[in-house]
Amino acid sequence: MSAVLKSPSDADASVPEGTSTAAETDGFHLVIDALKLNGIDTIYGVPGIPITDLTRMAQTEGLRVISFRHEQHAGNAAAAAGFLTAKPGICLTVSAPGFLNGLTALANATTNCFPMILISGSSEREIVDLQQGDYEEMDQLAIAKPLCKAAFRVLHAQDIGVGVARAIRAALSGRPGGVYLDLPAKLFSQTMDAAAGAASLIKVVDAAPRQLPAPDAVARALDMLKGAKRPLIVLGKGAAYAQVDDQVRAFVETSGIPYLPMSMAKGLLPDTHAQSAAAARSYVLQEADVVVLVGARLNWLLSHGKGKTWGAERGPKQFIQIDIAPTEMDSNVAIGAPLVGDIGSCVSALVAGMGKGWAKPPAEWTGAIAERRDKNLTKMAATLALNPSPMNFHSALGAIREIVKANPEAIVVNEGANTLDFARSIVDMYLPRKRLDVGTWGIMGIGMGFSVAAAVVTGKPVIAIEGDSAFGFSGMEIETICRYKLPVCVVVFNNNGIYRGTDVNGSGGEDVAPTVFVKDARYELMMQAFGGEGCTATTPAELTAAMNAAIASGKPTLINAVIDQTAGTESGRITSLNPSAAKKKA
Numbered sequence: 001m002s003a004v005l006k007s008p009s010d011a012d013a014s015v016p017e018g019t020s021t022a023a024e025t026d027g028f029h030l031v032i033d034a035l036k037l038n039g040i041d042t043i044y045g046v047p048g049i050p051i052t053d054l055t056r057m058a059q060t061e062g063l064r065v066i067s068f069r070h071e072q073h074a075g076n077a078a079a080a081a082g083f084l085t086a087k088p089g090i091c092l093t094v095s096a097p098g099f100l101n102g103l104t105a106l107a108n109a110t111t112n113c114f115p116m117i118l119i120s121g122s123s124e125r126e127i128v129d130l131q132q133g134d135y136e137e138m139d140q141l142a143i144a145k146p147l148c149k150a151a152f153r154v155l156h157a158q159d160i161g162v163g164v165a166r167a168i169r170a171a172l173s174g175r176p177g178g179v180y181l182d183l184p185a186k187l188f189s190q191t192m193d194a195a196a197g198a199a200s201l202i203k204v205v206d207a208a209p210r211q212l213p214a215p216d217a218v219a220r221a222l223d224m225l226k227g228a229k230r231p232l233i234v235l236g237k238g239a240a241y242a243q244v245d246d247q248v249r250a251f252v253e254t255s256g257i258p259y260l261p262m263s264m265a266k267g268l269l270p271d272t273h274a275q276s277a278a279a280a281r282s283y284v285l286q287e288a289d290v291v292v293l294v295g296a297r298l299n300w301l302l303s304h305g306k307g308k309t310w311g312a313e314r315g316p317k318q319f320i321q322i323d324i325a326p327t328e329m330d331s332n333v334a335i336g337a338p339l340v341g342d343i344g345s346c347v348s349a350l351v352a353g354m355g356k357g358w359a360k361p362p363a364e365w366t367g368a369i370a371e372r373r374d375k376n377l378t379k380m381a382a383t384l385a386l387n388p389s390p391m392n393f394h395s396a397l398g399a400i401r402e403i404v405k406a407n408p409e410a411i412v413v414n415e416g417a418n419t420l421d422f423a424r425s426i427v428d429m430y431l432p433r434k435r436l437d438v439g440t441w442g443i444m445g446i447g448m449g450f451s452v453a454a455a456v457v458t459g460k461p462v463i464a465i466e467g468d469s470a471f472g473f474s475g476m477e478i479e480t481i482c483r484y485k486l487p488v489c490v491v492v493f494n495n496n497g498i499y500r501g502t503d504v505n506g507s508g509g510e511d512v513a514p515t516v517f518v519k520d521a522r523y524e525l526m527m528q529a530f531g532g533e534g535c536t537a538t539t540p541a542e543l544t545a546a547m548n549a550a551i552a553s554g555k556p557t558l559i560n561a562v563i564d565q566t567a568g569t570e571s572g573r574i575t576s577l578n579p580s581a582a583k584k585k586a
């Protein structure tokens, strides 16, 4: 507990008559104490009025303060920290513009079900509400509300404890998400008696209560599963977030059911697991008759559970869905067996209900999957073994695949279009929560923020596999990476642009096409500018050597990996989502 202890002479000089001269605390210290009391040890943010002193004092009081170059990346770091630790990540910003810069990350965290709290300083309520033009005037609370799970404002120092506690509960309980906490400038200098201040703080007990599934819901799910001839499990990032790795594994292995990991659930079981159907994805989605969703939504990433991808012509499928959010059920297709509860409790109840004599899925099904998987893996091995010049996505990722295999504890951060899609399918993951990517929105710009958080939270090496466009959204944060000496190795897949570097200006004018960047850009020089290691790799061997050196040294490194500018496709694997022009070219 920190307090602003006033000496008698201070009191004589500055405290008005009748004011207590006992130990006092203030808004700054109450915010810091409330966070510390709740086990929060790191703040990601950008200083400025009115929170500059808050960042200084937080550092003095033993919190780690990671100061960024732009709030969006601080916010993304907080979100990734939330996903990795299941504690809310904290992003701290100044008012209006800083707040808005952090808001994209808050909305993205909410969309992805990551717990984070955006704390922003704000201007004078009296002036803001009368719209009299205060410094950085904005009604931040109203703007944040529709973009996050909950939003609170604290006006009095004695309510800081409650405000922080409510923010933590809202971020963590039920479906996790982003929370906004508005702290007006005046709050920070408000003083109160230190003992009363300490007593006003709340240590949140059981912020994410377990939620047991109803026994009849478990029985219904088991009945459905018993009748399955071609069952399939889909593991989503909710299952990774829940940190119940042993229970999830027990469910998969006891049931013997083949599973598909969504991208951030890769490694929950090693991608090399015998039951992984990832290399036969299209086949299992089409052919499965009963599907168990474990912390995965039937959104666009799973083609909404219907259509050709799901073998619609073979008739409807039956779904069992495990999720903590009851309203997720039936969001896209009928869920015949909803299992509402926390994933640990739900999968444990299923395993208990299976008992000893549970019949594994028919060999006809698992055999057909194995056959396709082996065929596809053989095909992929042949492609990865090619060594074209210039490098393409496959040959570069073939090298990275081996690096990750040798360093399974490393965290992979991944964004881009082709760079994302190829990396997701080529780079196997071996441990839970080691892959962070563009998530539910397919958002660009998470790269360096997620990398910073991954390094800060885990202390393990981070490998950021970045499209050259994707990297640009957060590239300036390599200074942050250098400043905090973080073990981050950024590999920029440099194909001269968005998707490809080959587009031409249809008008014949001098400007390059909208998707094209400066050719042969030297991204590695950016890292050198801040004292990190920077180099170019034009072959898989050079890439391997540079990555091994980066991991061995732990030094911030940027490798400019030169990729064939003709190799990519429009939007990677989601070309079909581009609207096509009704009017064809003349």
Ligand code: ADP
Pocket (backbone or CB within 6 Å): 111, 112, 113, 175, 176, 235, 236, 237, 238, 239, 241, 242, 262, 263, 264, 265, 294, 295, 296, 297, 298, 299, 301, 322, 323, 324, 325, 328, 341, 342, 343, 344, 439, 440
């Ligand atoms: P993916 O993109 O990997 O398919 P989604 O983000 O779509 O995953 O889905 C994650 C789901 O997990 C969300 O619907 C969320 O409510 C759910 N979830 C998150 N944590 C838990 C938990 N502890 N228990 C149950 N469900 C959870």
Ligand code: TPW
Pocket (backbone or CB within 6 Å): 415, 416, 417, 418, 419, 420, 441, 442, 443, 444, 445, 466, 467, 468, 469, 470, 471, 493, 495, 497, 498, 499, 500, 568, 572
């Ligand atoms: C916040 C649209 C999707 S993918 C992408 C953009 C701009 C970049 C693809 O090029 P990159 O990868 O990274 O070089 P590659 O390997 O295919 O060449 N703004 C935001 N989010 C998204 N998704 C976009 C724009 C987009």
Ligand code: MG
Pocket (backbone or CB within 6 Å): 467, 468, 469, 493, 494, 495, 496, 497, 498, 499, 500
């Ligand atoms: Mg590119």
